[in-house]
Amino acid sequence: MASRIYRIVKYVEDHFSSFAVSRLIMLSGVKVRKYTRDSSDDPQDFAKVWRAVQELAKTHSQLDELTHLINDQ
Amino acid sequence: MSQLFAGLGSSVHSDTAVAVAAAVAQARTTLHGHTPSVAFVTATVEHDAQQVFAALVAALPGVAVHGITTSLGLLGPSGVINGPDGVVGVLLLAGGKGVRVAVGASAVGADPKAAARKAAQELLAQSGGELPRVVLFNSSPGPEEALLSALAELLPGVPAFGGSAADHAIAGEWSVFTSTGPLKEAVSLVGIFGAVAVGGAIRAPYAPTARQGQVTASTGRTLKELDGRPAGEVLNEWLDGAVSEQLRDGGNILAQTALRPLGIKCQTAAGAHWLTIHPAHIHAPDGSVSLFACAEPGQTLSVMSGSVSGLTAVLGELCTESLERAGLSPEQVRVGILIYCAGCAGAIGAELDTGLREQLARRLGSAPLLGMCTFGEQGYVPGFGNCHQDLSVSLLLIG
Numbered sequence: 351m352a353s354r355i356y357r358i359v360k361y362v363e364d365h366f367s368s369f370a371v372s373r374l375i376m377l378s379g380v381k382v383r384k385y386t387r388d389s390s391d392d393p394q395d396f397a398k399v400w401r402a403v404q405e406l407a408k409t410h411s412q413l414d415e416l417t418h419l420i421n422d423q
Numbered sequence: 424m425s426q427l428f429a430g431l432g433s434s435v436h437s438d439t440a441v442a443v444a445a446a447v448a449q450a451r452t453t454l455h456g457h458t459p460s461v462a463f464v465t466a467t468v469e470h471d472a473q474q475v476f477a478a479l480v481a482a483l484p485g486v487a488v489h490g491i492t493t494s495l496g497l498l499g500p501s502g503v504i505n506g507p508d509g510v511v512g513v514l515l516l517a518g519g520k521g522v523r524v525a526v527g528a529s530a531v532g533a534d535p536k537a538a539a540r541k542a543a544q545e546l547l548a549q550s551g552g553e554l555p556r557v558v559l560f561n562s563s564p565g566p567e568e569a570l571l572s573a574l575a576e577l578l579p580g581v582p583a584f585g586g587s588a589a590d591h592a593i594a595g596e597w598s599v600f601t602s603t604g605p606l607k608e609a610v611s612l613v614g615i616f617g618a619v620a621v622g623g624a625i626r627a628p629y630a631p632t633a634r635q636g637q638v639t640a641s642t643g644r645t646l647k648e649l650d651g652r653p654a655g656e657v658l659n660e661w662l663d664g665a666v667s668e669q670l671r672d673g674g675n676i677l678a679q680t681a682l683r684p685l686g687i688k689c690q691t692a693a694g695a696h697w698l699t700i701h702p703a704h705i706h707a708p709d710g711s712v713s714l715f716a717c718a719e720p721g722q723t724l725s726v727m728s729g730s731v732s733g734l735t736a737v738l739g740e741l742c743t744e745s746l747e748r749a750g751l752s753p754e755q756v757r758v759g760i761l762i763y764c765a766g767c768a769g770a771i772g773a774e775l776d777t778g779l780r781e782q783l784a785r786r787l788g789s790a791p792l793l794g795m796c797t798f799g800e801q802g803y804v805p806g807f808g809n810c811h812q813d814l815s816v817s818l819l820l821i822g
Contacts, residue, residue: 379675
């Protein structure tokens, strides 16, 4: 399964901007760009990133998309 | 006509050397053949600072270097500039007849005042003792108050505008760029001397609320007690429980306090000026709070209140104020420096991009405007002097 953090970053980059990814780093305190597709997610990092991305998501549908994204195998 | 010339370039290329070369080449085109004496560089931390510096000196041999890393991206009238691999920005400054641009810098160790004196003396040595019209001030976050205090001794009455080096994660990855290379703890100054018009303003778009308390214990930027109680406990009450988790376990509270910071009221000849302070972290179990500025025992801290709309409207207000102070029309502006608190930028997100395009583009001419997101802001307040504060925005226009 691809890194969930990687998938979140890719979603944010594709749907928002690189600026938004930088905001994700700021809000979570996690250097998210070190996570590649095949990385193993540190559970604490994932918890911080998941909390932070919910502040970035503007709509319920975006939040739903993100939820499906991290739950897909 | 002004004899200050400036050119601005930027690049989001993934290769640092290529990005720097591209930014320099772009900046040269709007310098219209003038030889730069100073290169003001900024970059996000995706780019290695040493590689940025090496590429810059290769592209601009003999040109003095000044700058800081920026959080989140590069700012300008076109919005926020950033890419998957970061961004590099280069502002080239050149002085013609009657105008000089020079740099002074120093590493900051245990004695920040000594560092500031060294940097200022380096500046004055290049001007034969003449005071600059304005100083572009940039340093690592932490010693800004002490640095400004020392600068006031050697450069009395000289307005200083700038911001503190930043990264994305508040992880200490920032750098200050100097002519000897990038440094983690340093101060760098650009002095602009001679026949130029200068107008700058710094604002924190927040209003005080009725919630306030007295600092009863603090050390530097660590707030220990408010009204005799652990500072974190009092702060959590003021914020209606918004930082309860951090109070219990310790943690970062930047996001929770970006629109509700603390403020210290200062009286100036022109009325009250509020020094805004961004609470950064609550420490468990003692409940002390780390701040991005100093709060001394005996001072009264008030909870301030701000909004997303206020943090974008301030851009237009600063344009108006700075143009008025400089006595310039937009077309007469030769260069602008925009400093925007990274905490504010993080809080308002995409609205910043919109705000920059809507508020700056139609108010300013086509003069190069270099904007950065910083971990502390410094600016001149009439009747008060140069100050360091947080969650602020400043705009300096020179023509």
